Amino acid sequence: FTTFFKKTYRQPLVIGSWMWLFDRFVLFRAFSLRGFLNDLPRYIFITLWMLVNIGLFIGYFIQFETFPRYFYFRLISRQGLVFARAPANVINFNSMLILLPVCRNLISIIRGTCFRCSRSLRKALDKNISYHMLFAWAIIFCSVIHTAGHYFNYEFIITDAATPQRFEETPSNPLMNNPLIFLNLIPNRTQALPLDAVRLNYVTYAGVTGHIMWLVLFLMATSSVEVIRRSFFEIFWYTHHLFIFYFIALGIHQFQMILPVQDNVPQSDPYNCSQLPVDTIEEGVCNELPSFSAATPSSYKWFVIPLLIYLLERMIRFIKGLIPVQIVHVEEHPSRTLEIRMKRKFFRQDVGQYVFINIPSISFLEWHPFTLTSCPEDNPEFSAHIRIVGDWTEALLKKVRQKGANVKNIIMTIDGPFGTASEDVFDYEIVMLVGAGIGVTPFASVLKSIYNKRKNMNLKKLTQIYFFWVCPQPQSFEWFATLLKTIEKSLQDEGCPDLIKYEIYLTRGWTAAEARNIYLHEDDLEDPITRLGAKTNYGRPKWDEIFATIAENHQGKKVGVFFCGPPVLSKQLHIQANKHSDRNCSFSYNKENF
Secondary structure (H helix, E strand, O other): OHHHHHHHHOOOOOOOOHHHHHHHHHHHHOOOHHHHHHOHHHHHHHHHHHHHHHHHHHHHHHHHHHOHHHHHHHHHHOHHHHHHHOOHHHHHHHHHHOOHHHOHHHHHHHHHHOOOOOHHHHHHHOOHHHHHHHHHHHHHHHHHHHHHHHHHHHHHHHHHHHOHHHHOOOOOOOOOOOHHHHHHOOOOOOOOOOOOHHHHHHOOHHHHHHHHHHHHHHHHHHOOOHHHHHHOHHHHHHHHOOHHHHHHHHHHOOOOOOOEEEOOOOOEOHHHHOOOOOOOOEOOOEOOOOOEEEOOOOHHHHHHHHHHHHHHHHHHHHHHHOOOEEEEEEEEEOOOEEEEEEEEOOOOOOOOOEEEEEOOOOOOOOOEEEEEOOOHHHOOEEEEEEEOOOHHHHHHHHHHHHHHHHHHHOOOEEEEEEOOHHHHHHHOOEEEEEEEHHHHHHHHHHHHHHHHHHHOOOOOOOOEEEEEEEEOOHHHHHHHHHHHHHHHHHHHHOOOOOOEEEEEEEOOOOOHHHHHHHHHOOOOOOOOOOOOOOOOEEOOOOHHHHHHHHHHHOOOEEEEEEEEOOHHHHHHHHHHHHHOOOOOEEEEEEEOOO
16 A cells, blocks of 8 residues: 555655655645635636536435426336436536537637636636546546436336236326336327336437447546556547547437326325325315326437537637648757647747647547747747657658658648647746656747847846756757757846746666766866756755745745646645745746646
């Protein structure tokens, strides 16, 4: 148990010791008042979402458990009915929401027009993928309950069909010696339902579509785990588009209208009439025999509008994809990174934004997100640095090498650009930029823009930038160190070398020869690896000390923390940002999500 958590959280965990209590205290500080206020809109949204889900579940549970119109169905299914139906509308509610967070053009428009909104509200919009995952897990969880409830229904139906004597004491109920016949009491049904519980489960619209939805949810959920998503992105991409079959199945799930409900409860109160002999009418107690109609379909009403919004989103993406992209230059860096510079009509970018790239000759359907490393001042050109990892990027590298001098002839389409948290960099006086590995790409755009704004005397609010780059291997420094070298020299020439303070950390990957070279050139003016004035640090950053120092140096300020990289490091930085936030200095944490 302890070994597992050591591997997972990269920190000591000793059960029963003071170290464990300290770890729990630090994690608790992640939810301190200051951190809570920084993320208040997100917490409000999640709270409202949870309340709606709980309200829907409880409301429909009470309805199907107590309403007299479902009395006779409850005789058959007992508790199976309420546990099948109560989560059904929770599934509908989350199916209504799940497409909206992936409408990236819609979110980008909202974010762009929300410049008067608080930073916390814009941060909440940046969590769109987290919301999408939240809705998905709610659907899966409630689907388990819904399916289990129906399987209990079928089990009860089989049992009752084999023992009809259970109903002999209440002969006026409409079950007629076989509870399966009850399902066919709906008048004007075009086709009778099979009077067999197994066939009812696997032949009816509800049974077939229900199992289709379960298969789709299973494939989508299992292919979405981080290991699969990062190592086999194509599997994730293709299985996620099975959502089309999920919504088709959900839309027709209720169209056979299996559930009979009593439609003359005022004239035939089931609580009284069910105790009378068959065909007995007693004035004032049971004025009519019970009659039934079908519960009307409602699932499609929940998601039809969001589905239309999503179709509009796809149309916008398609139209953008028709605009030709011109490849200006392609360069292969030693760190297995491709730099691609492009041009496209009507393309306007902001700092730290990202685009989706499609190359039909590699895959007509696959679109992959990449952060722009260019800045707004580079218009009309824009660039992206693509790390070679995975089948699609390997195919791209192979195609670039095959084309050689004709690399500009590669046909490419672009969707975007889309906004991210980095757009808010210029809303702070003090910022911390933290990039891990290739996660440094959005900060290439930010640093370029800061340099250009400083050069044009247009850097208004921002006064201090702390830049941290954590890298696993020396080769990764090659392409970005050139940019840092240019900015470093320019700021020295302009007499403001302290505007950007940067620290580079190499965590592993150096050879014995490189270690010897580092030792021999330790006293040189330039770093032996990056050739920058600031020396490379070896090992992991001590974030607690770094945050404490920045907080001490900037009393009374709000520091914007911007991060792009793996979730493990993101969690550590978020904890530290909340831990060191107080009345004297506060840290507002922002993470790139795409």
